[in-house]
Amino acid sequence: MNRQERRRMGIKRKDPMISIKRSDIERMKEEAAEKGCKMAFNLMLALPSMVIHDKFGELMKKDGRVERFVNLCMEQYRCYEEGYVGLEELAKLLKDEAGVEIKWGD
Template identity: 80%
Template sequence: MNRQERRRFGIKKKDPMISIKQSDIDRMKEEATEKGCKLAFNLMLALPAMVIHDKYGLLMKKEGRVGRFVDLCMEQYKCYEEGYITLQELAKCLKDEAGVKIKGWY
């Protein structure tokens, strides 16, 4: 983009050009992958644990138990996705109310 185009679009500064080594890109990918895996595992563990803590009585009826458990887990996950709860809040609640401490929480 030349100077005339930048003026027309109202851009005051040029975007700086940054050089990054391939090893830095690989390291950033590994860190992002590790962080994503930890987050996914914590969600996979915390959400069902919270469902069992909150709704265990509903799950005791043998017929349809698995379906109800899946529905309750999806309901808990929807709350997480919509921002009603966070992983930190789940961890604190599980620790305070159920006495469960999950290692590896952020």
């Protein structure tokens, strides 16, 4: 795009060219992935918390039930983050002990 076309379109300046090292790109990818994972986990924690709050009040004492649920989920998540348990192991435990089968990607 030449200068005349940029003026016609109302563009005052060219977009600057930026050089980025490959290591910076990898770091940005890791940060974005970590942020996305945390956001997804918070969303997946918020949804069941609301279900418990709205629908299953008769199953637990009302006072503090959502906070207890969130704290228990966070405790499990910390165990996962620190490498004490993996997703496959959790799925096997749920199937063996609770009869709940988690299907990955189906």
